[in-house]
Amino acid sequence: MKTEVRRRWRPSAIAWGLGGVLLPVLLWEGYKAVGPASGVSVGGMPLLPRTTDLAMPHVWTMLQRLLAPESSAPGAGPMWVAVLQAAGFTLGIAGAGWLLGVVVGLGLAMLMQRFRSANSAMLPWIILSQTVPLIAIAPLVRRWGSQLEFGPFTWENWMSVAVIAAYLAFFPVAIGALRGFGAPEKAHEDLMRTYALGWWQTFLRLRLPASVPYLLPALRLAAANAVIGAVVAEVSIGLRGGIGRMIVEFAAAAGGDPGKPWAPIFGAVVLGLAAVGFVALIGALLRRYRRGEQAV
Amino acid sequence: MNTRRKPLTILASGLAITALALAGCGGESGDGSAAADELTPVKLQLQWFAQAQFAGYYAALDQGFFEEEGLDVEILEGGADIVPQDVLASGDADYAISWVPKVLGSIEQGAAITNVAQIFERSATLQVAMADSGIDGPEDLAGKKVGSWGYGNEWELFAGMQQAGVEIDDIELIQQAFDMNGFLAGDIDAAQAMTYNEYAQVLETENPDTGELYQPEDLTVIDWNEEGTAMLQDAIWADTQRLEDDEEYQKTTVAFIKAAIKGWAYAKDNPEEAAEIVTGAGSTLGTSHQLWMTNETSKLIWPSTNGVGLIDEAAWEQTVEIALGTKNETGATIISEEPPATAWTNEYVEKALAELEEEGVDTKGADFAPIEVELQPGGN
Numbered sequence: 029m030k031t032e033v034r035r036r037w038r039p040s041a042i043a044w045g046l047g048g049v050l051l052p053v054l055l056w057e058g059y060k061a062v063g064p065a066s067g068v069s070v071g072g073m074p075l076l077p078r079t080t081d082l083a084m085p086h087v088w089t090m091l092q093r094l095l096a097p098e099s100s101a102p103g104a105g106p107m108w109v110a111v112l113q114a115a116g117f118t119l120g121i122a123g124a125g126w127l128l129g130v131v132v133g134l135g136l137a138m139l140m141q142r143f144r145s146a147n148s149a150m151l152p153w154i155i156l157s158q159t160v161p162l163i164a165i166a167p168l169v170r171r172w173g174s175q176l177e178f179g180p181f182t183w184e185n186w187m188s189v190a191v192i193a194a195y196l197a198f199f200p201v202a203i204g205a206l207r208g209f210g211a212p213e214k215a216h217e218d219l220m221r222t223y224a225l226g227w228w229q230t231f232l233r234l235r236l237p238a239s240v241p242y243l244l245p246a247l248r249l250a251a252a253n254a255v256i257g258a259v260v261a262e263v264s265i266g267l268r269g270g271i272g273r274m275i276v277e278f279a280a281a282a283g284g285d286p287g288k289p290w291a292p293i294f295g296a297v298v299l300g301l302a303a304v305g306f307v308a309l310i311g312a313l314l315r316r317y318r319r320g321e322q323a324v
Numbered sequence: 325m326n327t328r329r330k331p332l333t334i335l336a337s338g339l340a341i342t343a344l345a346l347a348g349c350g351g352e353s354g355d356g357s358a359a360a361d362e363l364t365p366v367k368l369q370l371q372w373f374a375q376a377q378f379a380g381y382y383a384a385l386d387q388g389f390f391e392e393e394g395l396d397v398e399i400l401e402g403g404a405d406i407v408p409q410d411v412l413a414s415g416d417a418d419y420a421i422s423w424v425p426k427v428l429g430s431i432e433q434g435a436a437i438t439n440v441a442q443i444f445e446r447s448a449t450l451q452v453a454m455a456d457s458g459i460d461g462p463e464d465l466a467g468k469k470v471g472s473w474g475y476g477n478e479w480e481l482f483a484g485m486q487q488a489g490v491e492i493d494d495i496e497l498i499q500q501a502f503d504m505n506g507f508l509a510g511d512i513d514a515a516q517a518m519t520y521n522e523y524a525q526v527l528e529t530e531n532p533d534t535g536e537l538y539q540p541e542d543l544t545v546i547d548w549n550e551e552g553t554a555m556l557q558d559a560i561w562a563d564t565q566r567l568e569d570d571e572e573y574q575k576t577t578v579a580f581i582k583a584a585i586k587g588w589a590y591a592k593d594n595p596e597e598a599a600e601i602v603t604g605a606g607s608t609l610g611t612s613h614q615l616w617m618t619n620e621t622s623k624l625i626w627p628s629t630n631g632v633g634l635i636d637e638a639a640w641e642q643t644v645e646i647a648l649g650t651k652n653e654t655g656a657t658i659i660s661e662e663p664p665a666t667a668w669t670n671e672y673v674e675k676a677l678a679e680l681e682e683e684g685v686d687t688k689g690a691d692f693a694p695i696e697v698e699l700q701p702g703g704n
Contacts, residue, residue: 078509080509082505082508082509082529083505083509098608099610099611099704100610100611100612100700100704101603101611110608163404163405166403166405167405167406167407167410167411170406171411171414171416174416175416262403263403263404264403264404264405264406265403265405265406266372266373266400266401266402266403266404266406267401267403268373268374268401268606269606273373273608274608276373276404276502277373277607277608277609278608279501279502279503280502280503280521280522280525280609280613280703281503281525281528281610281613281702281703281704282503282504282505282525283503283504283505283508283525283526283528283529283702284525284528284529284530284537284700284701284702284703285528285610285701285702285703285704288702288704289503
């Protein structure tokens with residue numbers, strides 16, 4: 029039954045999806061066509077951007093630039109390949125950060141669920157942790173990381189970026205999971221008690237499944253945070269190979285090659301979509317636990 | 325129970341696969357050569373990403389000059405939040421590349437580091453304006469929209485204005501971004517630009533009036549070297565304490581400077597190859613832009629008046645004087661008292677130059693002639 033409903037919706041879903049892609053393009057080109065070249069500003073405060081080709085290149089300029097070679101060097105591949113490579117590199121690091129963040133977040137949530145005192149002691153710190161600006165953490169992480177060395181293991185710069193991504197990713201997971209672990213009704217908890225199940229068994233059989241509707245949005249937030257964290261941290265501590273670095277370096281070409289700075293931005297979009305898609309996949313696998321979830 | 329657990333199992337294995345995939349990524353160090361056990365490991369912290377501003381160090385690495393001197397050098401790239409002198413002072417690097425005025429502030433705040441080689445003899449900072457703007461010198465900046473990146477990049481500009489009798493209140497100071505679009509769009513009348521980077525960015529842009537790239541004739545530049553308010557830029561900094569009591573480090577310092585100067589000499593004589601080396605080291609700057617940067621960086625070094633790296637006392641004094649006497653928009657100066665005597669020394673660079681002299685390396689490059697670089701649109 030359910031699948032039938034879904035199938036019936038599919039054509040219009042595709043239409044909506046296409047509309048979602050086309051609408052920003054239309055808005056962009058529409059404003060560019062009718063907006064004043066010098067932009068709109070009120071009392072010296074710029075409200076809307078300039079519409080010149082420098083400030084707002086045509087969408088097709090950006091797309092053409094993606095297909096053109098990356099640089100004039102002989103043997104340079106097309107731009108989109110370079111962008112995808114950079115996006116893949118960042119995705120890998122963001123994924124590592126996400127994984128670490130999820131593990132840490134879940135662990136903290138379990139601790140806080142298990143021990144009331146842990147809850148009171150840690151929750152304020154967890155919230156405070158997110159108020160520390162990235163520019164303060166990034167050099168510290170790199171510095172501490174570079175001092176780590178045991179045996180054949182040496183800390184590499186990409187690990188610092190992954191840790192920073194994890195630092196941003198663990199927060200929604202910890203909060204969401206804590207909420208989710210506390211979601212079962214009292215009657216269900218009592219039932220577990222009548223079965224004489226300990227905390228661990230209750231956790232596995234009741235709390236963990238019950239937390240899924242809370243966990244999935246948290247995982248999605250964590251994925252977004254991890255991607256942003258990875259992109260920003262790359263620039264912050266100077267890791268080469270990723271999309272963040274590309275955004276900064278290509279920004280220099282904004283004047284002479286207006287389409288170029290946009291290429292890595294498309295890469296960042298693809299990166300975000302891949303991350304969210306991955307979480308959606310997890311959601312699909314956990315379908316049977318998602319009763320009562322409001323928004324997907 | 326079994327069916328219920330399944331999705332979680334799949335999820336778990338999915339995560340495991342991700343973890344495995346990740347384990348394969350990011351291995352980029354790969355410079356540990358087999359002969360490395362005889363070499364002294366050295367870490368060099370740059371002040372920005374790999375780019376031709378640092379061509380000499382990358383060339384020295386690529387051409388094996390460091391290795392010839394018994395050094396296994398790892399170049400640490402900078403980033404937006406990496407302060408090279410802090411990395412050096414905290415012991416995470418053996419040497420750092422940074423501007424003198426920026427480090428003077430750090431030294432006053434307690435960083436014990438020493439300038440051991442002043443690689444750039446000249447300043448690369450310009451203030452660029454359109455030719456028809458009527459801005460020919462710092463005295464013309466009054467009443468104009470003047471761009472600056474801030475964060476320690478503004479001092480030569482402020483000193484130049486101060487010297488010309490233009491107060492900061494007389495101008496409209498505009499925070500400049502990484503690109504030159506603000507200047508090109510007319511939001512900034514006189515924009516800050518490095519000869520080797522942002523100036524080229526303008527020359528890589530099509531002039532809407534002519535349909536061709538902007539030409540140097542379309543622009544006027546204020547060059548702080550000519551105005552007499554230039555400050556010393558890229559220098560090699562070392563750890564003061566280790567210079568005092570670590571004999572090995574003293575030797576390493578001489579060797580490092582020596583190889584670095586050889587690298588810069590290579591970049592002078594082989595600009596195309598040097599630009600390629602930097603691009604090969606991970607820079608994604610456009611090809612013509614990279615070559616331009618290599619060429620312009622060479623101009624800051626060569627020809628060298630006294631031999632590359634030798635700190636000219638007069639230039640040092642000028643930098644310190646400006647750091648003491650120039651106020652920024654908040655009324656602050658870089659430093660409030662003379663830097664300690666340990667802030668610079670020619671001891672090591674003199675040894676390095678003498679050894680290079682003996683090996684027949686030209687350390688002055690009196691016959692240096694820059695190449696003509698044809699910039700492509702967007703620097704590509």
